[in-house]
Amino acid sequence: MSRYSVRLAGETDFPGWRDAARRLALSGIAPHAITWQTDTANDLFAEARPLPEPPMAASLNVPREFIDKAEAVICHSDPARFDLLYRLLVRLRNEPHLLKLASDPDVIRLRDYEKSVRRDIHKMRAFVRFVRVGEGDGEHFVAWFEPDHYIVERNAPFFVRRFAGMRWTILTPHASADWDGESLVIGPGAVKSDAPRDDASDELWRTYFANIFNPARLKVKAMQAEMPKKYWRNLPEASLIPEMIRGADAAARDMLERMPTMPAPHHAKVQERHWSTPEKELPDEAASLVELRRQAEGCRRCPLWRDATQTVFGEGPENARAVFVGEQPGDQEDIAGRPFVGPAGRIFDEVIEQAGIEREKLYVTNAVKHFKFEPRGKRRIHQKPNAGEVSACRWWLDRELQFVKPDLVVAMGATAAQSLLGKAIPITRMRGETVTREDGMTVFITIHPSFILRIREAADAQAERSRFLDDMRKVKTLIS
Numbered sequence: 001m002s003r004y005s006v007r008l009a010g011e012t013d014f015p016g017w018r019d020a021a022r023r024l025a026l027s028g029i030a031p032h033a034i035t036w037q038t039d040t041a042n043d044l045f046a047e048a049r050p051l052p053e054p055p056m057a058a059s060l061n062v063p064r065e066f067i068d069k070a071e072a073v074i075c076h077s078d079p080a081r082f083d084l085l086y087r088l089l090v091r092l093r094n095e096p097h098l099l100k101l102a103s104d105p106d107v108i109r110l111r112d113y114e115k116s117v118r119r120d121i122h123k124m125r126a127f128v129r130f131v132r133v134g135e136g137d138g139e140h141f142v143a144w145f146e147p148d149h150y151i152v153e154r155n156a157p158f159f160v161r162r163f164a165g166m167r168w169t170i171l172t173p174h175a176s177a178d179w180d181g182e183s184l185v186i187g188p189g190a191v192k193s194d195a196p197r198d199d200a201s202d203e204l205w206r207t208y209f210a211n212i213f214n215p216a217r218l219k220v221k222a223m224q225a226e227m228p229k230k231y232w233r234n235l236p237e238a239s240l241i242p243e244m245i246r247g248a249d250a251a252a253r254d255m256l257e258r259m260p261t262m263p264a265p266h267h268a269k270v271q272e273r274h275w276s277t278p279e280k281e282l283p284d285e286a287a288s289l290v291e292l293r294r295q296a297e298g299c300r301r302c303p304l305w306r307d308a309t310q311t312v313f314g315e316g317p318e319n320a321r322a323v324f325v326g327e328q329p330g331d332q333e334d335i336a337g338r339p340f341v342g343p344a345g346r347i348f349d350e351v352i353e354q355a356g357i358e359r360e361k362l363y364v365t366n367a368v369k370h371f372k373f374e375p376r377g378k379r380r381i382h383q384k385p386n387a388g389e390v391s392a393c394r395w396w397l398d399r400e401l402q403f404v405k406p407d408l409v410v411a412m413g414a415t416a417a418q419s420l421l422g423k424a425i426p427i428t429r430m431r432g433e434t435v436t437r438e439d440g441m442t443v444f445i446t447i448h449p450s451f452i453l454r455i456r457e458a459a460d461a462q463a464e465r466s467r468f469l470d471d472m473r474k475v476k477t478l479i480s
């Protein structure tokens with residue numbers, strides 16, 4: 001008997017597979033009588049005849065769990081996945097509890113494939129490394145990644161949410177995802193040589209990796225499970241791994257030996273004075289914001305530069321009418337070198353957009369330009385900057401304000417308010433109000449968006465977010 005040939009629009013054409021599978025299953029077509037194809041290669045044994053029309057009033061009910069799994073499994077690279085899904089669909093008509101049979105070979109394969117796709121998605125999120133191309137308005141970030149499965153389309157919305165404010169392209173052998181700040185386009189695959197390399201970005205990743213590497217906690221097997229070798233070829237920091245593993249014992253010993261010699265906490269102030277750059281060595285007055293930013297890259301005014309990856313200076317147009325000031329860069333900002341690109345930055349972006357404020361027209365910066373953290377295992381835990389660090393870094397903030405000359409400065413959180421107003425401000429009592437500085441500048445007080453992230457109860461977090469939105473609407477009125 002001749003077979004049906006189903007030609008899908010692409011490797012991840014789930015709607016196409018679902019429609020064809022429904023018609024075939026309702027018409028009683030057996031799995032072995034169907035050929036599933038996604039390319040132009042013809043199957044000599046498949047008959048290109050129209051799919052059957054299912055009997056009138058026939059219906060096909062399958063568990064939601066199957067649909068969820070099928071949507072993931074369709075991204076698997078095994079060409080036989082379409083057969084597997086169809087076979088399961090047909091069987092589910094007579095065996096409604098089939099998915100609960102943990103020992104069934106088809107169910108085992110379905111679960112394995114789903115797990116493999118989800119793992120690949122997770123690895124892509126962890127190991128995509130962007131390289132910046134272009135400057136200013138032409139700035140764009142490009143990454144090369146080699147997934148095991150067809151996951152680009154399924155994973156792209158995650159990168160849109162995470163890097164909404166950047167223009168970026170992710171290239172893979174099967175497909176590419178391009179985000180221009182407004183729309184996402186899934187395009188054809190590419191080759192590795194299409195992706196740019198940037199020695200400076202690579203070096204930055206190596207510096208970051210070397211800084212967070214803790215030889216005393218090294219577990220080679222666990223590390224290789226989390227970062228399998230097949231990904232190493234596209235990770236700039238991977239070139240450090242063999243050497244680090246070889247030197248881990250010695251480095252851990254060295255670390256232990258050095259520990260007793262570290263200054264006691266009460267010596268911190270002495271150490272701070274020792275490291276601070278004397279006033280006479282401060283750079284000359286900068287002639288432009290661009291020059292100021294360059295000078296800040298080498299700032300040594302307080303000890304925070306030593307552990308952070310880089311200075312995270314403000315960004316935005318020099319003629320912005322409003323300057324938003326946060327506390328300090330977080331973990332993701334420290335790596336990206338840009339303010340407000342982490343989780344708090346995403347809340348900030350969403351809320352100001354709801355309030356009708358365009359981020360591209362704002363100048364966004366922090367009271368403190370280096371990330372202060374405490375290493376805890378592999379994680380870097382945010383630490384609040386102290387008064388000395390805020391005071392030292394005010395030097396940069398004052399100069400940013402002098403160049404931008406905004407109509408309004410928005411202090412987000414206690415640290416920003418302290419830096420801008422020179423004294424502690426009760427944020428919850430004064431939020432939504434403005435304070436005029438001695439130099440005539442108007443400062444609007446509100447919370448830092450990270451405050452919303454720290455609220456555990458969803459309803460409370462939502463209420464706080466609404467209050468933040470109210471504040472941003474006031475800001476919108478003030479700058480309009």
Ligand code: SF4
Binds near residue numbers: 302304305368
């Ligand atoms: S935090 Fe500010 S003052 Fe301290 S080193 Fe960094 S840029 Fe300089």
